[in-house]
Amino acid sequence: MGKKIKVFAPATVANVACGFDVLGFAVDSPGDELIVEMTDRPGIQIVEITGDEGKLPRTAEANTAGVAIQQLITQVAYTGGVKISLHKKMPMGSGLGSSAASAAAGAFAMNELLGRPFDTEDLVPFAMEGERLACGTAHADNVAPALMGGFVLIRSYDPLDIIPIDTPKELIATVIYPQIEVATKDARQILQKKVPLTDAITQWGNVAGLVTGLLKSDYALIGRSLQDVIIEPVRSLLIPGFQEVKMAAMEAGALGCAISGSGPSLFSLSQDKATAQKVAEAQQAAFLKLGIESNTYVSPVNQNGPVVIG
Amino acid sequence: MGKKIKVFAPATVANVACGFDVLGFAVDSPGDELIVEMTDRPGIQIVEITGDEGKLPRTAEANTAGVAIQQLITQVAYTGGVKISLHKKMPMGSGLGSSAASAAAGAFAMNELLGRPFDTEDLVPFAMEGERLACGTAHADNVAPALMGGFVLIRSYDPLDIIPIDTPKELIATVIYPQIEVATKDARQILQKKVPLTDAITQWGNVAGLVTGLLKSDYALIGRSLQDVIIEPVRSLLIPGFQEVKMAAMEAGALGCAISGSGPSLFSLSQDKATAQKVAEAQQAAFLKLGIESNTYVSPVNQNGPVVIG
Numbered sequence: 001m002g003k004k005i006k007v008f009a010p011a012t013v014a015n016v017a018c019g020f021d022v023l024g025f026a027v028d029s030p031g032d033e034l035i036v037e038m039t040d041r042p043g044i045q046i047v048e049i050t051g052d053e054g055k056l057p058r059t060a061e062a063n064t065a066g067v068a069i070q071q072l073i074t075q076v077a078y079t080g081g082v083k084i085s086l087h088k089k090m091p092m093g094s095g096l097g098s099s100a101a102s103a104a105a106g107a108f109a110m111n112e113l114l115g116r117p118f119d120t121e122d123l124v125p126f127a128m129e130g131e132r133l134a135c136g137t138a139h140a141d142n143v144a145p146a147l148m149g150g151f152v153l154i155r156s157y158d159p160l161d162i163i164p165i166d167t168p169k170e171l172i173a174t175v176i177y178p179q180i181e182v183a184t185k186d187a188r189q190i191l192q193k194k195v196p197l198t199d200a201i202t203q204w205g206n207v208a209g210l211v212t213g214l215l216k217s218d219y220a221l222i223g224r225s226l227q228d229v230i231i232e233p234v235r236s237l238l239i240p241g242f243q244e245v246k247m248a249a250m251e252a253g254a255l256g257c258a259i260s261g262s263g264p265s266l267f268s269l270s271q272d273k274a275t276a277q278k279v280a281e282a283q284q285a286a287f288l289k290l291g292i293e294s295n296t297y298v299s300p301v302n303q304n305g306p307v308v309i310g
Numbered sequence: 311m312g313k314k315i316k317v318f319a320p321a322t323v324a325n326v327a328c329g330f331d332v333l334g335f336a337v338d339s340p341g342d343e344l345i346v347e348m349t350d351r352p353g354i355q356i357v358e359i360t361g362d363e364g365k366l367p368r369t370a371e372a373n374t375a376g377v378a379i380q381q382l383i384t385q386v387a388y389t390g391g392v393k394i395s396l397h398k399k400m401p402m403g404s405g406l407g408s409s410a411a412s413a414a415a416g417a418f419a420m421n422e423l424l425g426r427p428f429d430t431e432d433l434v435p436f437a438m439e440g441e442r443l444a445c446g447t448a449h450a451d452n453v454a455p456a457l458m459g460g461f462v463l464i465r466s467y468d469p470l471d472i473i474p475i476d477t478p479k480e481l482i483a484t485v486i487y488p489q490i491e492v493a494t495k496d497a498r499q500i501l502q503k504k505v506p507l508t509d510a511i512t513q514w515g516n517v518a519g520l521v522t523g524l525l526k527s528d529y530a531l532i533g534r535s536l537q538d539v540i541i542e543p544v545r546s547l548l549i550p551g552f553q554e555v556k557m558a559a560m561e562a563g564a565l566g567c568a569i570s571g572s573g574p575s576l577f578s579l580s581q582d583k584a585t586a587q588k589v590a591e592a593q594q595a596a597f598l599k600l601g602i603e604s605n606t607y608v609s610p611v612n613q614n615g616p617v618v619i620g
Contacts, residue, residue, distance in 0.1 A: 022515040155519040156512075161534060163522055194504040200540070202466070204514040205332040208521045209465040212473055215525045224471060230510070 002038035002080070005112055006310030009034070009105035010149070010302045011090050012097035013173065013267045014141040017228040017258040018206035023165075024097075024141035025151040026302035027173050030090035032098070033309065034065055034105035036082050038113055043081040044069055051088030060084070064099045064130030065106030071126040072110045076117050082110070091295065094177045095261035100142030103130025108147060108306040120305060121162060123147050142261070149305035151214055168217035171301045172276035174268040175260060176245070176283045178294040182238050187262035190234055199229050219255060219271050226256025226269065239264050241290040248286040252278040273298065312348035312390070315423055316620030319344070319415035320459070320612045321400050322407035323483065323577045324451040327538040327568040328516035333475075334407075334451040335461040337483050338609035340400035342408070343619065344375055344415035346392050348423055353391040354379055361398035370394070374409045374440030375416030381436040382420045386427050392420070401605065404487045405571035410452030413440025418457060418616040430615060431472060433457050452571070459615035461524055478527035481611045482586035484578040485570060486555070486593045488604040492548050497572035500544055509539050529565060529581050536566025536579065549574050551600040558596035562588040583608065 010031040016023040039045075044060035060066030065086055073082075084106070092098040107123040107130075127143035144162050145152040151165040209225035212218070236242040236259065245266060249257035253275040254268035266283070270276040280296035287294045320341040326333040349355075354370035370376030375396055383392075394416070402408040417433040417440075437453035454472050455462040461475040519535030522528070546552040546569065555576060559567035563585040564578035576593065580586040590606035597604045 018514070019518065020514075021511045022518060153515070153518050153522065155515045155531075155535060161519070163519060163531065165522060191507065193507055195507050195510055197501065197503055197505050197540070200505055200510040200513065201331045203510065204328070204330075204517040205463070205465045207514040208329065208332060208463050208517045209471070209473060211518045211521050212463065212475060212525065215522065221465075221473065225465065230507070 002040070003113055004035065004037040005109050005308060006033065006035045007105050007109045007112070007306050008032070008309050009101045009108060009146050009306040011101055011175070012142045012145045013175065013260045014097060014139070015231065015259065015261055016210070017226045017232070017256060018203050018210055020228065020231045021141060022154050022207070023151065023210070024145040024154070025167070025173070026145040026149050026305065027175060027297065028299035028302045030096070030297055032101040032105050033087040033089055034102065034109055035085040036069070036106070036109040036113060039081045039083055041081050042079065045081065045083045046086070047083045048085040049088070050086070052092060055092065056088075062133070064103040064134050067133050068103040068106035068127045068130040069110045071129045072107055072118070072123070076114060078114060091177050093181060095182070095259065095263045095265040096175060096177065097142035097146060097261060099134035100127065100131060100146045103127040104143050104146035104306055106130065112308060120147055124162060125160065147305050149302045151301065153211070165211055165214050167214045167301050168219070170271060172270045172273050173299060173301055174249070174254070174270065174276045174279040174283070175265055175297040176280065176287070176294050177265040178239070178287050178292045180240065180264050180292060182262065182264045187235055187238060190238065191231065192234070195230050202229050222269065223255035226258060228258055232259060235259055235263055241287055241292065242266070244290070245283050245286045248282040249279045252282040254279045312350070313423055314345065314347040315419050315618060316343060316345045317415050317419045317422070317616050318342070318619050319411045319418060319456050319616040321411055321485070322452045322455045323485065323570045324407060324449070325541065325569065325571055326520070327536045327542070327566060328513050328520055330538065330541045331451060332464050332517070333461065333520070334455040334464070335477070335483070336455040336459050336612035336615065337485060337607065338612045340406070340607055342411040342415050343397040343399055344412065344419055345395040346379070346416070346419040346423060349391045349393055351391050352389065355391065355393045356396070357393045358395040359398070362402060365402065372443070374413040374444050377443050378413040378416035378437045378440040379420045381439045382417055382428070382433070386424060388424060401487050403491060405492070405569065405573045405575040406485060406487065407452035407456060407571060409444035410437065410441060410456045413437040414453050414456035414616055416440065422618060430457055434472060435470065457615050459612045461611065463521070475521055475524050477524045477611050478529070480581060482580045482583050483609060483611055484559070484564070484580065484586045484589040484593070485575055485607040486590065486597070486604050487575040488549070488597050488602045490550065490574050490602060492572065492574045497545055497548060500548065501541065502544070505540050512539050532579065533565035536568060538568055542569060545569055545573055551597055551602060552576070554600070555593050555596045558592040559589045562592040564589045
């Protein structure tokens with residue numbers, strides 16, 4: 001039997017309110033578990049996928065973890081192959097970076113098995129190729145935080161410029177996933193190609209405020225800045241009950257609440273765990289009033305990225 | 311003779327590259343000097359204005375310092391009047407916040423004379439009324455840094471939310487004022503009312519990067535983030551030689567270079583004084599090649615705002 005590793009990679013929240021396309025952060029749970037085993041025979045073989053209700057393709061070239069591993073292998077002198085087993089422990093198509101978690105897990109696991117030829121940050125481009133497969137474009141705002149943990153700013157794609165943003169330790173995320181479907185493609189097509197300059201100014205004032213609040217542990221400023229005047233007014237229309245559920249979070253004491261990724265999940269940030277738990281309960285009740293079931297996740301902003309668990 | 315004070319208020323750079331309408335900073339020089347004397351007779355009287363080539367109105371209601379003082383006085387129980395003498399020691403209509411320097415000087419001086427009934431930050435709205443007189447709108451991105459010093463973020467106007475952004479101590483500004491005229495009104499009218507979403511995303515990625523660079527003293531990040539893909543491509547057309555003069559700054563070692571305010575001045579930031587001085591010389595030479603005379607100012611980012619000088 002070859003060298004083998006089991007890793008966990010976290011779910012992530014991208015499009016953080018005013019930080020559309022540039023800010024993302026990781027949470028401690030949920031996430032994906034991936035087992036990667038080195039083999040003598042070249043090629044990547046998927047042994048097993050669980051937790052996906054049979055929805056994910058079983059060939060490595062069509063799997064985000066497989067693609068990320070393949071991308072990494074082509075950069076090093078590794079002549080063997082791998083077997084992978086993927087255990088999805090998070091919802092797919094939920095706006096929580098499911099494909100990114102798998103891709104990050106793949107790149108991270110392979111790098112560990114090979115004795116870390118790459119720094120964590122250098123794994124991002126490999127995982128981005130997994131995103132290209134899953135979403136059509138090689139976005140980094142889920143895979144970068146999934147690999148690096150914490151809040152991450154994607155300042156630029158050309159060249160790729162990824163900036164970790166230190167966050168206060170007591171910053172707790174509440175994520176709620178309502179059991180409705182929003183196709184990422186619809187969520188993108190619904191956006192206007194041009195936006196009013198005045199709204200753009202409001203947005204970049206808030207982005208600057210949010211980053212300052214995070215770096216200075218100024219919770220009130222984080223809260224005031226968690227606003228999105230450009231994307232949310234459009235995309236929230238795809239989420240039944242959005243206004244009521246957001247209101248429920250704010251009334252329960254959240255610093256702010258916005259769409260996670262392209263939805264339908266929502267994220268909130270709170271200053272302590274008790275509040276974050278209250279937010280989860282209030283939001284779940286608000287969705288239920290409209291007859292919508294939901295799953296909630298309460299966890300600190302993840303500070304470490306993927307971890308070896310076996 | 312009544313109680314009398316002489317103050318200096320600094321010039322400021324607004325619209326800091328990607329931070330259009332939300333970021334501004336103060337410089338140590340140039341700036342305005344203002345003498346304010348308390349009198350028994352109510353009313354604000356302008357005794358003297360120098361350095362303006364006779365261009366500024368001589369009535370208090372039409373002068374930005376006079377308006378700022380009047381605004382402050384209406385908030386306190388002061389029944390006397392003041393005499394003011396304004397010495398403009400900086401160019402007007404240059405994009406360096408000339409009207410804001412006078413307004414800041416007025417509000418600051420009056421507050422000192424009255425024994426500081428207001429915190430510095432609370433003087434901003436008074437000085438903003440001076441800006442409303444001078445520019446038609448009550449912008450804060452010059453008066454806030456003129457009063458508070460350093461880099462300042464105007465996150466929001468409604469409600470007014472002013473966030474000081476700590477900056478590295480070794481951050482030296484070069485400002486160059488070419489002797490050409492750009493009407494602020496033209497500079498504003500030339501802007502598009504709608505901007506591509508992709509450009510807006512680039513801009514807010516850079517704003518987040520700039521603020522992070524300033525707060526973490528990451529000079530390279532400050533440099534990479536000092537880009538403006540929305541306003542500069544349009545407004546730079548009003549400044550002959552803009553590309554050559556910006557290039558001269560970059561080749562001389564500046565971290566970045568962009569339009570100051572609505573122009574025609576340009577500002578650059580450098581990591582040390584020798585570089586900032588080289589930038590000034592290279593830019594002056596570049597303008598001169600095109601037959602344009604210019605004034606340059608090299609100074610650290612001002613950390614204190616206005617000061618009492620007599």
